[in-house]
Structures are given as structure tokens and as C-alpha cells.
Amino acid sequence: MSVERAHETLDPPAEVFRPRAHGPAAKTVVVAPGRRREIVRRLGQNRLAVAGFWIIVALVFMAIIGPSLVPYAYDEQNLLEANEPPSGRHWFGTDDFGRDVFARTWTGARISLFVGFTAAFLDLVVGVVYGGISGYVGGTTDDVMMRVVDLLYGLPHLLSTVLFMVVLGPGLFTIIVAMVATGWLGMARLVRGQILQLKELEYVQAAHALGIPSRRVLARHLIPNAMGPILVNLTLTVPAAIFTEAALSFLGLGVPLPLASWGTMTAQSLVTILTGDTWRLFFPAFFISLTMFAFNAFGDGLRDALDPRLRR
Amino acid sequence: MTLLEIDNLHLGLRTADGIVHALHGVTLHVDEGEMLAVVGESGCGKTVTMQTVLGLFSAREIAYRQGRIGFAGRDLLELPEDEMRRLRGSQIAMVFQDPMTALNPTLTIGHQIGEAILAHRRVSRAAAMRQAVALLSQVGVPQPEMRAAQYPFQLSGGLRQRAVIASALACGPRLLIADEPTTALDVTIQAQILALLRSLQRQYGMAIILVTHDLGVVAEMADRVAVMYAGRIVEEGPIDAIFSRPSHPYTWGLLECLPRLTTLRSQKLRTIEGAPPDLAGPLPGCAFADRCAHAMSVCWEYLPPMFDAGTKHQSACWLLHPHAAPIAEATRLRQSASAPDEKGLPRGRA
Amino acid sequence: MTAYLARRFLLSLLTLWVIITLTFVLMHAIPGDPFMSEARISPQAMENLRRYYGLDRPLLVQYGRYLANLARGDLGRSLRSEVRDINQIIADGLPISALLGAEALIVAVLGGITLGVLAALGHNRVPDHLSMGTAIVGISVPGFILATLLIDVFAVRLGILPVATWGTWKHTVMPAFSLALAPLAYLARLTRSSMLEELGQDYVKAAVARGLSRPRVIVGHALRNALLPVITVLGPLTAGILTGSFIIEYIFGIPGIGKIFVLSISDRDYPLILSGAVVYSVLLLATNFLVDVAYSLVDPRIRVLGRAR
Numbered sequence: 001m002s003v004e005r006a007h008e009t010l011d012p013p014a015e016v017f018r019p020r021a022h023g024p025a026a027k028t029v030v031v032a033p034g035r036r037r038e039i040v041r042r043l044g045q046n047r048l049a050v051a052g053f054w055i056i057v058a059l060v061f062m063a064i065i066g067p068s069l070v071p072y073a074y075d076e077q078n079l080l081e082a083n084e085p086p087s088g089r090h091w092f093g094t095d096d097f098g099r100d101v102f103a104r105t106w107t108g109a110r111i112s113l114f115v116g117f118t119a120a121f122l123d124l125v126v127g128v129v130y131g132g133i134s135g136y137v138g139g140t141t142d143d144v145m146m147r148v149v150d151l152l153y154g155l156p157h158l159l160s161t162v163l164f165m166v167v168l169g170p171g172l173f174t175i176i177v178a179m180v181a182t183g184w185l186g187m188a189r190l191v192r193g194q195i196l197q198l199k200e201l202e203y204v205q206a207a208h209a210l211g212i213p214s215r216r217v218l219a220r221h222l223i224p225n226a227m228g229p230i231l232v233n234l235t236l237t238v239p240a241a242i243f244t245e246a247a248l249s250f251l252g253l254g255v256p257l258p259l260a261s262w263g264t265m266t267a268q269s270l271v272t273i274l275t276g277d278t279w280r281l282f283f284p285a286f287f288i289s290l291t292m293f294a295f296n297a298f299g300d301g302l303r304d305a306l307d308p309r310l311r312r
Numbered sequence: 313m314t315l316l317e318i319d320n321l322h323l324g325l326r327t328a329d330g331i332v333h334a335l336h337g338v339t340l341h342v343d344e345g346e347m348l349a350v351v352g353e354s355g356c357g358k359t360v361t362m363q364t365v366l367g368l369f370s371a372r373e374i375a376y377r378q379g380r381i382g383f384a385g386r387d388l389l390e391l392p393e394d395e396m397r398r399l400r401g402s403q404i405a406m407v408f409q410d411p412m413t414a415l416n417p418t419l420t421i422g423h424q425i426g427e428a429i430l431a432h433r434r435v436s437r438a439a440a441m442r443q444a445v446a447l448l449s450q451v452g453v454p455q456p457e458m459r460a461a462q463y464p465f466q467l468s469g470g471l472r473q474r475a476v477i478a479s480a481l482a483c484g485p486r487l488l489i490a491d492e493p494t495t496a497l498d499v500t501i502q503a504q505i506l507a508l509l510r511s512l513q514r515q516y517g518m519a520i521i522l523v524t525h526d527l528g529v530v531a532e533m534a535d536r537v538a539v540m541y542a543g544r545i546v547e548e549g550p551i552d553a554i555f556s557r558p559s560h561p562y563t564w565g566l567l568e569c570l571p572r573l574t575t576l577r578s579q580k581l582r583t584i585e586g587a588p589p590d591l592a593g594p595l596p597g598c599a600f601a602d603r604c605a606h607a608m609s610v611c612w613e614y615l616p617p618m619f620d621a622g623t624k625h626q627s628a629c630w631l632l633h634p635h636a637a638p639i640a641e642a643t644r645l646r647q648s649a650s651a652p653d654e655k656g657l658p659r660g661r662a
Numbered sequence: 663m664t665a666y667l668a669r670r671f672l673l674s675l676l677t678l679w680v681i682i683t684l685t686f687v688l689m690h691a692i693p694g695d696p697f698m699s700e701a702r703i704s705p706q707a708m709e710n711l712r713r714y715y716g717l718d719r720p721l722l723v724q725y726g727r728y729l730a731n732l733a734r735g736d737l738g739r740s741l742r743s744e745v746r747d748i749n750q751i752i753a754d755g756l757p758i759s760a761l762l763g764a765e766a767l768i769v770a771v772l773g774g775i776t777l778g779v780l781a782a783l784g785h786n787r788v789p790d791h792l793s794m795g796t797a798i799v800g801i802s803v804p805g806f807i808l809a810t811l812l813i814d815v816f817a818v819r820l821g822i823l824p825v826a827t828w829g830t831w832k833h834t835v836m837p838a839f840s841l842a843l844a845p846l847a848y849l850a851r852l853t854r855s856s857m858l859e860e861l862g863q864d865y866v867k868a869a870v871a872r873g874l875s876r877p878r879v880i881v882g883h884a885l886r887n888a889l890l891p892v893i894t895v896l897g898p899l900t901a902g903i904l905t906g907s908f909i910i911e912y913i914f915g916i917p918g919i920g921k922i923f924v925l926s927i928s929d930r931d932y933p934l935i936l937s938g939a940v941v942y943s944v945l946l947l948a949t950n951f952l953v954d955v956a957y958s959l960v961d962p963r964i965r966v967l968g969r970a971r
Contacts, residue, residue, distance in 0.1 A: 016610035017635040048798070150673070151680045158905035159942055166927055166935060167688045243804050247909055250806050251924055266807065270913070273814045281814075285807040293802035366871050401873030408871075413864035416883050418890070418962055427882070428872040463962045479872060 042305040049301020055294035059287075063113050066106025073103065075258040083277050092283050095268070104260035105283050111261045112242045112291060115176060119241035120234050122180040127187025128230070134188070135195030146192065153185050161244055165253045172255050175245055183237070190233055228306040235299035239292045246288050262288045314382075315519050316342040316365065316404075316487055321379035323364055331375045334360045336543040336599075338379075339618075342487065347513060347520045349530040349551075351566065352540035358523045359409075361540075362489045366406055367396045384486070402432040405480035409492040411472035415464040421448070421475045422460030428482035447478040452508060470501035477508065484516060491523045506533060527566055531555060536624075539563050542599035548618075549625030559621040560629045561604045598630070606631060666964065670954045674947040678940075682732065685939040686725055689932045728936075737937040742929045748937045751922060756941070758828060759907055759918030765834055766841035766903050774846040775892065778853025779885065785858060793850055800847025806909045809840040813913075828916050837914045841906050845899045852895060857888040893957050897950035904942055 043049055067073075070091070077099055086093045092101035134145040157179075164178035248254040249263025257264065265284035272280050323335040335357050342348045350358050363369060365381055365388065381388040383404070388396065408414035415424055425444035429435060435443075441460065448456035451474040464472055473493060480488060490509060494502035510533060513520050522534060530537055530551070537554040539547040539562065547560040558564055598604070601611035610630050619632035630636050719727075731738060737748035781793035803811075816836060817825040824833050860866065861884050869879045907920035915921070919941060926934035958964040 012610045012614045012630075012633075012635075014635045016613060017608050017630065017633065151677050155677075155681055155943065156901040156905050156946060158908070159939060162908070162927065163685060163688055163935070163939060166930075167692055246804060247806065250909060251912065252928060266810070270810060273810060273818055278814060281810060285810065288807060289803045292804065293798060296801050297798065363867070368867055368870055397873055397875060399873070400871055406868070406871040408864055408868050410864065414868040416865040416869070416887065418887055418960075419883070420962075424869075427869075427874060427878075431873040431875070431878070463966065465963055466966065476868070479868075482872070 039305045043301055046301040046304065048297040049305070052294040052297030052299075052301065055290060056298060059109060059291055059294065060113060062106055063109035066109065067103050069106075070100055070103050075099065075260075083275075083280075085277070086279055093277075093279050095265075095280055101265075101280060101283055104265060105262075105287060107260040108262040108265055108284060109287065109291075111172065111255060111259065112245060112288070115172070115179075115245040116238040116242040116291075116295075119176050119179045119183060120237040122176065123183045123187050123237055124230070124234055126180065126184035128191050130184065131188035131191030131193075132195060135192035135199070138196075138199075142192070146189075149185050149188055152182060153189075155182060157182055157240075158244060158247065161248065162251075162253065165248060170253060170256045172259070175248060175254055179241055179244055183241070187230070187233055187237075190229060194229060229303075232299055232303040232306065235295060235302055239295035239299075242288070242291055242295075313344045314341050315344045315384065316340075316521075317380075317382040318361070318365070319380040319382065321361065321364065321377075321381065323360065323377050324375035325360070325369065325373055326375050334543055335364070338540075338543070338545055340538055340545055340548070342519050342521055344486070345513075345517050345519055346535045347510075347522060347533055349522045349524060349534035349537045350540055351524060351527060351530055351537060353525055356540045357543040358540055359491055362406065362491055362521065362523060365489065366400055366404060367391075367393075398432065401428050401480075401485070402483040403485055404487045404489065405483070405485040407473075407476055407480050407488065407490040407493045410496040411469060411476050412464075412496065414476050415472060417464055420461055420463055421467065425460070425475065425479040425482055428479045432483045443482070444478070447481060448475065451475075451478045451481070451512070452504075453478070469497050470504065473497060473501075473505055474508065477505075477512070481512065481516070485518060487519045487521070488513075489521045489523070492525070493522075494529065495524075495526075502529075509533075539566065544599065544628065546600065546629070547621070547627040549622065549627075553622050553625040557622060557625070559625070559627040559632060560600075561606050561631070562600045563627075565603075598628070608636060610636075666958060667955060671951060674951050678943055678947055681943045682729070682940055683725075685936055686728060689936050690721055690724070692932075732940065737940070738933045740926075740931055740934045742926075742931045742934075748934055751934070752919060752937065752941055755917060755919040755922050758916060759904075759911065759920055762834060762837055762841065762911070762916065762918060763900070763903050763907060765838040766845075766906075767900060769838060769842035770845040770849060770899065770903070771896075773842070774849025775853050775889070777846070777850035779857055779888075781850065781854040782857035782861065782888075783880070790854075793854065797847040797850045800843040800850075803843070805840045805844060805906050806913060808843055809836065809910055809913045812836045812840060825914075833914075833916075837910045837916060840910050840913075841903050844906070845902055848899070849892060849895070853888060853892055856891050857884060860884040860888045863887075890957070890961055893953060893960065896956075897946070897953045900949040901946050904945060 081089075081094050083096055084094045086101075092105055095101055095104070130145065130149075134142045160182045161175075161178045164181050165174060168174035168178055245254055245261065246263035246266070249261040250267045252264075252267070254263050255261045262284040266281065266288070269278075269281040269284065272278050318338055318340040321335050321338040322333075324331045324333050338357065338361050340348075340350070340361070350361070352358050364377075365383075367388065377389065379389070383399075388399070391399070415421070422441050422444045425447055426437070426440035429440040429443055430437065433440075445456045445460050448459055453459050453471055453474050459467065459471065459475070464475075467475065473496075477493075488509075493509065494505050497505060506529060509520060509522070512518075522529070524530060534551050537547075537549065537551055538545050539554070539560065541562050547554065547558065547563045554563065555567070558567060597610070597612040597614055598607075598616050601607045604611065608630060610633075614630070616628045616630045616633075618626040618628050621627040621632060728738070735749070737752065739746045740748050740751060777793040777796060781790040784790045812823075813825055813836065816823040823836055824830075861880075863884075866879060866884050869883045870876075874882070904920075907918060908924050909920075910916075911918045911920035912924045919938065922934070923938035923942075925931075926938060
């Protein structure tokens with residue numbers, strides 16, 4: 001401010017009072033940065049989101065190489081070494097059958113991440129197809145399709161998943177099917193809402209007026225532009241699916257033994273609260289929580305980065 | 313008598329994208345009982361100035377603040393929050409731009425007028441409600457009892473703005489700040505609201521600051537005009553002087569943008585080319601230089617002070633400097649061909 | 663408004679019917695029948711059992727009879743439980759689950775709103791970071807893990823709270839908190855963003871400009887409106903607490919309907935599973951309907967116009 005004041009008191013020399021040629025607003029043109037780069041920049045400023053991202057990367061990395069870092073298979077029993085605390089031989093200790101908890105933890109990570117990503121992806125596929133058709137076609141089709149969604153939406157997700165599991169029987173793929181059976185509803189609603197909004201936009205109507213076929217309008221314009229909120233929903237579906245798998249496995253409705261899942265590992269370690277070997281409980285519990293945290297933090301950050309109005 | 317006196321007000325606001333240097337030394341005064349129009353395009357700092365007068369920015373939003381806002385002998389910038397609160401609504405009231413958003417959608421009209429009374433007077437809730445109904449009828453709302461019990465979404469835009477005005481009048485303020493009170497309304501309603509403001513001004517004897525980007529509105533209503541650009545007042549004077557002898561190139565531009573009855577249908581409406589400068593960075597010279605057809609080297613290097621351009625008429629333009637006179641002569645002559653003359657005044661439109 | 667609520671009510675009934683039908687079909691889609699695995703039963707006894715439970719009739723007849731019984735409030739008979747009458751089983755478990763659920767809901771709502779408001783008012787400062795830190799923990803740590811942690815610390819190590827079963831209020835502390843944390847965290851975040859949104863609205867600025875004091879503006883204007891979206895999520899939130907009780911009651915050995923439901927699944931007690939699903943659906947649809955009623959009472963736009971925004 002003081003600089004400006006100094007100028008005010010100055011009497012400028014006569015020679016500067018000459019007209020000067022210039023194009024209008026020549027130097028005030030601000031080039032807007034690319035939208036994608038802007039989103040990445042905002043995401044990079046969110047420390048929680050960045051932490052979440054790197055945790056996810058680390059978890060995926062460990063899920064891939066973790067089990068092969070130790071000379072034990074996840075289901076290899078050694079009753080002579082049962083219930084050992086963490087040591088140089090068994091980094092995370094052993095369980096009551098003498099199985100290596102480190103190997104089991106990262107095998108569990110494979111299952112959790114596989115279930116999470118697959119369920120989210122299938123939700124996306126079903127939801128985009130259903131919601132996309134409903135929103136794009138509109139009219140009576142839309143009414144009927146959305147009424148169906150409304151009806152099923154009243155069913156709580158965990159309850160319906162449990163019921164499907166009862167019918168389908170335990171197993172890795174049945175869990176995914178049971179979760180997707182009602183999991184796609186939210187995505188379908190979201191996609192439909194996005195499509196309805198975008199349909200009103202001028203450039204879409206312009207594309208229509210130019211005679212571009214509907215299929216291409218949908219694929220080239222509508223879906224790419226609806227990507228933002230869908231991506232966020234996808235990121236947040238992963239931890240929800242991981243949680244559901246863990247909860248089902250905890251109840252004995254999940255992946256069958258001896259396959260290691262964080263949920264079953266937690267359930268089987270419950271007894272250690274009384275015996276004192278709580279490290280067995282600690283590892284699966286910690287990694288479920290860490291995974292949930294990482295995906296939620298990253299998903300939230302992504303949502304805020306995509307919609308700066310919400311960034312607060 | 314001067315009621316409000318803003319002296320060299322500088323203000324920086326924190327936003328998500330960093331500090332915006334919103335005001336660069338705003339100097340402005342309003343006399344008791346007069347109507348001052350503050351004119352400028354969106355983003356020039358009109359609204360920010362007015363909200364600073366009322367102290368509507370929280371300490372956390374303000375990056376820096378300098379200058380003085382004198383009101384009835386006190387500096388509002390120095391006033392503790394509690395006294396400032398007592399001043400808001402009772403001494404200085406504000407009418408917001410959009411009556412859709414300025415009223416709480418879940419509270420009745422009567423409640424929102426009544427709470428303005430209850431905030432300042434020791435009266436019963438019932439008495440406040442009776443007064444709210446009286447105020448509604450005073451601002452020309454038909455069936456005021458019924459309307460007082462209704463919610464904002466049940467009223468038309470015009471009625472809503474009348475309700476907002478009623479809530480501003482609740483405690484008989486000495487200064488009413490109307491921030492673009494008609495921008496969000498239909499053209500026919502605009503005229504009614506302006507007429508209402510003028511009659512209320514006479515009735516209450518209060519001063520009004522009318523913030524607008526529409527010079528047409530100004531011509532009908534105001535006693536004085538202050539033209540604002542990029543966080544500064546660039547020209548200020550009595551309404552006749554501004555319309556007949558404008559002396560800042562930005563004001564020339566604003567006047568040229570007005571559609572006139574004499575404008576031929578084939579003629580394109582004039583606009584000012586370019587956009588206002590980015591207020592995030594420092595500006596050593598005149599902020600308008602980039603868009604100005606008469607700019608000189610000095611304009612980019614030195615901040616123009618206020619020059620006298622006539623009686624009570626001032627303009628912050630280097631063209632008024634004695635050194636510039638010979639050069640400016642030619643441009644002024646060229647300008648006068650397109651500058652509005654008496655006949656072209658939009659005053660005749662009403 | 664009445665028309666609006668009547669429509670919502672009919673929609674709830676329809677949803678309930680869809681759920682009952684779907685569950686019924688699902689339960690009967692399982693290959694074989696519940697008695698196939700009981701090897702020790704003679705073919706004659708099996709036949710009697712099937713006739714007793716009506717399993718020898720065509721599916722449509724079974725379905726019709728089931729609906730008719732439901733309409734009379736008769737949930738049928740359990741296959742395994744010592745108490746065969748499902749109505750009795752539910753009547754024993756429901757009050758326990760309801761008490762636990764209500765406790766959890768109250769903790770979640772009061773705690774979540776308080777944290778959210780504090781976070782919004784102290785935006786980007788210590789209260790905000792503390793509240794949102796709590797919220798992120800609440801969202802990251804699944805209820806069953808929190809429950810085991812609580813048991814380990816408060817029951818086993820400190821010994822100040824009873825581990826399992828049901829009795830005094832002390833028995834409800836850990837399960838209620840385990841159930842409440844996730845919805846509490848969710849509500850805190852929702853309240854915070856909703857409150858921040860409202861605080862940024864023009865009408866808040868207008869209320870300040872009228873000379874209202876800060877508490878009046880915050881409580882009388884911003885919070886009032888910020889709570890509207892909070893009310894709308896109470897339905898799904900209750901659903902979360904109810905389904906969360908499956909695991910929590912199982913861990914703590916609480917004899918509520920959650921534990922009954924989980925046991926009925928491992929027992930393959932199909933009539934009881936079916937009843938569990940029906941009871942949960944009724945509870946949820948009733949909650950959603952009550953939320954609709956509450957919302958239409960507090961939002962004048964629905965009360966007066968009789969439709970959603």
C-alpha cells in the first residue's frame with residue numbers, strides 16, 4: 001500500500017504524458033489452466049487425500065508382493081509354532097494353527113482389495129448402463145426404471161447382501177454378486193441424475209441438432225462429463241465393499257476357510273482378547289481400518305477437488 | 313451535513329484462491345438525506361465497499377484493512393462488534409440484491425421483519441409482529457396480515473423485495489444501502505421498487521446509497537453519482553455534471569453503453585472492450601489504462617489522483633493534468649462526437 | 663401435505679410387499695429344503711415335517727398362505743429354536759434391540775450434530791480439525807473392530823464394564839457406542855458441510871445486517887436450515903444402526919433380534935430368516951415414513967406446497 005501512496009504524491013514528468021499505443025486488455029489475459037491439471041493440483045493440496053493415495057498404492061503393492069516375502073504359505077500350519085508373538089521368524093507372529101500372520105494378512109489384503117475393486121467396478125457397469133438408459137431415454141421408460149430403483153432402495157444394503165449370501169452360499173464370487181445385487185442402485189440414480197442435468201446443456205442439444213447419433217452423443221459427451229461424481233462414488237464404494245466383506249466374513253458368511261480374509265482373521269482372533277495374544281487381532285483390525293481410511297480420505301479429497309464450491 | 317465518510321479505504325479479502333485486493337483507497341461521502349448512486353461493472357468493489365461499511369466481513373475473511381469509515385462522528389472500523397451490531401439495522405440498513413436469497417426460506421416474512429425490530433427495541437413479540445404488518449402495508453404489500461404469515465417462496469419477486477425493504481426500514485435507519493435492489497427483478501417491477509425507494513426516502517428523510525451497474529436507474533433517481541472501477545472511485549460529482557460533462561474515459565464508456573432513443577436500430581450497442589484487471593496482483597498505475605483509448609505512458613506508471621473537473625466534480629484521470637491538456641484536447645474533441653449530449657440523456661426514458 | 667404423505671405411505675407398503683416377495687422367493691430358491699441335511703430323520707417323519715410346515719404345497723399356495731398369516735400378524739413357526747413361535751421370539755428380542763438402537767441413535771445424532779456445528783463454526787481451526795479427525799476415525803474403524811477394542815480396553819484390561827450379555831445400563835455402554843460411532847461420524851461431516859453452506863448464504867448476511875446477534879443468527883437461521891438435510895438422512899442412518907446390530911449383538915452376546923437373525927442364518931432356519939427380513943423392513947420403512955412426516959413438518963416448502971423440493 002505504501003508504494004501506491006508514494007506515487008500519489010509524485011508529480012510525473014511531462015514526457016510521460018504522451019499517448020501510447022496498445023491493444024485493449026493486452027496484458028490482462030489470464031490463461032485458464034487445463035481442468036484435469038487443476039483437479040490434480042487441488043487434490044495435491046489436500047494432505048489427507050495425498051496420504052490416502054499413497055497408502056492405497058502401498059497396500060496394493062504389499063498385496064501383490066507381501067505373501068511372497070516370507071517362506072510360509074498363508075494356509076501352512078505348524079502346530080509347534082502356534083500363537084507365537086511377532087519375531088524375526090514370523091514378523092506378525094502366528095495364529096492358533098501356527099500359520100504365519102504376515103502371509104495371511106497380505107493374502108487378506110488381496111481378497112479385500114479384489115472384492116472392493118471388483119464390486120465397485122461391477123456396480124459401475126450395471127449402474128451406468130441402467131442409469132444411462134433411464135436418464136437418456138427419459139419419459140415412461142425412465143419413470144418405470146426409477147420406480148423399480150426406488151422400491152429396491154428401501155432395502156438396507158447389508159440385509160439384502162446377507163439374504164443373498166444365504167441363498168448363494170459362501171465364497172469369494174458369491175460375496176461380490178450378493179453385494180452388487182443391490183449395490184448398483186445408488187450408482188444408477190447418480191448416473192441418471194447426471195445425464196438429466198447434462199441433457200439440458202446447450203452443446204448436447206447442438207450435437208443433436210447437427211444430427212449426431214444418440215449413441216455417440218451418449219458415449220462422447222454425456223458419459224465423459226458425468227465422470228466426476230461417478231468417480232467419487234466409485235472411490236467411496238471400494239471401502240464400503242471392503243467393509244461389507246469383512247463384516248460378512250466376521251459373521252462366518254464370507255470367504256470359506258482356510259482362505260484368509262481380514263474379517264475371518266478378526267473373528268478368529270476375538271478369543272485372544274481373553275488369552276492376551278492380541279497382536280493377532282491387531283494386524284487384521286489395523287489394516288481394515290487403514291484401508292477404509294485411505295479410500296475414504298482419497299474419495300473425499302477427490303470430491304472436493306472436482307467441486308471447488310465444496311472445498312472448505 | 314456529512315453522514316457517512318469513507319476515507320482511503322483499502323481492503324484485501326482472503327478467498328480460496330488467495331488474497332484478493334478488493335479496494336484500493338475508496339474515498340466517498342454521503343450527506344444526510346441525499347441519494348448517492350455508486351455505479352460500476354460487476355466485481356469493481358461496490359458491494360464489498362458497502363458490506364465493509366456494515367462490517368459484514370468476519371475478521372477471518374479480512375486479510376488487511378486500512379482507512380476510515382466515519383459515521384455520525386465515529387469510525388466504524390474502530391467500533392467494537394457489540395456496538396457495531398447495535399448500529400446495523402437501526403442506523404444503517406441494507407437491501408440486498410436478490411430477494412430470493414436474502415430471505416430465509418424456512419421462516420415467515422413477518423418473523424424476519426419482526427426479528428429486526430426485536431434486535432433493537434424492547435418490545436413484545438406480538439408488538440413486533442403488529443409493527444411488521446404495518447411496515448408491510450407501508451411498503452405497498454397488499455393483504456399484509458396474510459403475507460406476514462407466509463413464507464418467502466409464496467411471494468413473487470417484487471413482493472419479496474418489498475418485504476426485504478420493510479425489514480430494512482424496521483428501525484427507521486438514517487442510511488439505507490440498496491445493493492442493486494432491482495437487478496434480480498422484472499423490468500416493470502424495477503420501476504415500482506425504485507419509485508418506492510424514492511418515496512420512502514422523502515418520508516423518512518434518510519440517506520440512500522443506491523448501488524447499481526445501470527446508469528439508467530441512476531439518471532432517474534440520484535442526487536450524486538460516484539463511478540467505481542477496480543476498487544477505486546474514478547469519478548464523482550452531481551448527476552447533471554456526470555451526464556453532461558463526464559471527464560473520465562471509463563464514464564464515457566459507461567454512458568456509451570446506454571441504449572438511447574436516438575440509437576439507430578442498425579447501430580450496434582456499444583460496449584467497453586476488454587475486461588477489468590485481475591485484482592490479485594499489484595497495479596502501479598491507472599487500472600483502466602489497458603482498456604482506455606486515450607491512455608498515455610503515465611497511466612501505466614503513476615496512479616492518477618483526483619483532479620477537479622468542475623464544481624463538486626472530481627475525476628481520477630491524467631487527462632485532466634495540465635501537461636496532458638494539449639494532447640487531451642484532440643481526444644476530447646473526437647470524443648464529444650460520441651459522448652451523450654443533453655438530448656440523448658436517458659432521463660427522458662422514464 | 664396429507665396427499666404427499668399418503669403417497670409416501672403407499673410407496674412404503676409397496677416396497678414392503680416387494681421385499682417380502684423377494685425374500686420369500688429367495689428363501690425358496692435354495693435347492694432342496696431345510697430338512698434334507700437331517701440324516702437321522704426317517705422318510706416318514708420327514709414327510710410329516712414337510713406337511714406340518716406346509717412345504718408339500720405348491721409354492722404359490724405357500725406364498726399366499728404366508729401373506730395371509732403375515733396380514734394377521736402371524737410370522738409363523740421357527741424350524742430350530744426351542745421357542746417355535748416366531749412372534750414370541752421377536753417379542754422377546756425386539757425391546758432389547760430397540761433400546762440399544764435408540765441409545766445408539768441418540769448418541770449419534772446429538773454427538774454428530776454437536777461435532778459438526780463446532781467444526782463449521784471453528785472452520786479450518788482447531789475445533790474443525792479435532793471434529794473431522796474424530797469423524798475420519800469413525801468412518802475408518804468398522805463397528806466390530808471398535809467393539810473388540812472397547813472390550814479389550816474397558817472390560818478385560820480396566821475391568822470397569824461388563825463384557826457380554828444383557829442386564830444393567832452398563833451392559834449397553836460399549837455396544838451402543840460401537841453402533842453409534844460410524845453414524846456419528848457421518849452426521850458430523852454432513853452437519854459441518856451443511857452448516858458451512860448455510861453460513862455462506864445471503865440470508866445469513868442479511869440477518870447479520872439487521873443487527874441480530876451472532877448466536878441468534880447461528881441458531882435461529884443457519885442451524886435451523888442446516889438441520890433439514892440431517893433429518894433426511896436419519897432413515898438410512900437408522901438402517902445402518904439396525905444392520906450394524908447384527909454384528910454388535912453377536913459380539914456382545916446380546917439376545918436381541920440382530921443376534922437371533924445371525925443365528926437363524928447359520929442354522930438355516932428359513933422361516934426365521936424370512937421373519938427377520940420382514941421385521942427389519944417394517945422397522946426401516948416405518949422410520950423412513952416418520953422421517954418424511956418430520957421433514958414435511960419442519961420444511962414449510964413441503965408443508966405448504968405438499969411436495970418435495
